[in-house]
Amino acid sequence: MEDRNLTEKESLELITRMIKETQENTVRYAAYPLLIWGYMTLAISLTVWYVLSFVGDYYEIQFLWFLLPVVAFPLTLFYSRKDCSKRGTRNYIDRITGQIWMVFGFVGFFLSVASFVGRVDIYFLIPLLMGMGVTLSGCVSRFKPMVYLGMIGIAFSFLMLWIQGIDRLLVFTAIFIVMMVIPGHLLNHQMKKQCLKN
């Protein structure tokens, strides 16, 4: 491209073409945050359930939850930066999705801390919050499986109000499989396919 003047028709065509090209960006690692947080939650929750069910009343095992942000947050940051630098752009969807998860992430973290000192039903509130996050992210990125499975996650989180005992951790795990792991794999499959096509 050069520094030459255009006709009016050429100008409009150029604007349309350039805008269209920026929309065709494929985000290879878009699904990674869902998979990272989903699988980490699954692993920790099953470990906590196993220890409390079969090993003994070691309630200190609940501190294992703090491993989740320590491992998942840097990994998420790493892959989202990798995506941005690979594409060479940052768009509005990246920013809005990032801000949604920032808010839900912080609230989730402080609720987790609060659950150690006060009466906070973390096994109800966390899936509720994360389900909202998944649904909103799905709406912003227009990925329907995330919207529907996120809404199922929200609905199932209310079940936790009626389920008591240590086995509620299994329901908690199942909710995360439905609203994070499954849409994560679906999104990852779609992104892989798009990358191969490009």
Place this chain on the structure above:
Amino acid sequence: MFKELDPLLHSQLRLAVMSILLSVEEAEFVYLKEKTNATAGNLSVQLDKLSEAGYIEIEKGFVGKKPRTVCRMMEKGRAAMEEYVNTLRQYINI
């Protein structure tokens, strides 16, 4: 009577850059170069012109040891693009 088209935008390379920046929050120099097929020197000159007019902002930094230049559209640039497209419409009679 038709309004005159903004001469700063009515050039192939500058208009291409502005169109890209219109639909993303920020774009790296390498990305702009690849999408516009411009030479680094020419692109750099055109970006400076847009920046001097207050249409875009250019941020120069480093990622590790590699230099990284990022461009973003400013509010003045967005308004100029809006006016440019509206004037174009009058010309083409859309």
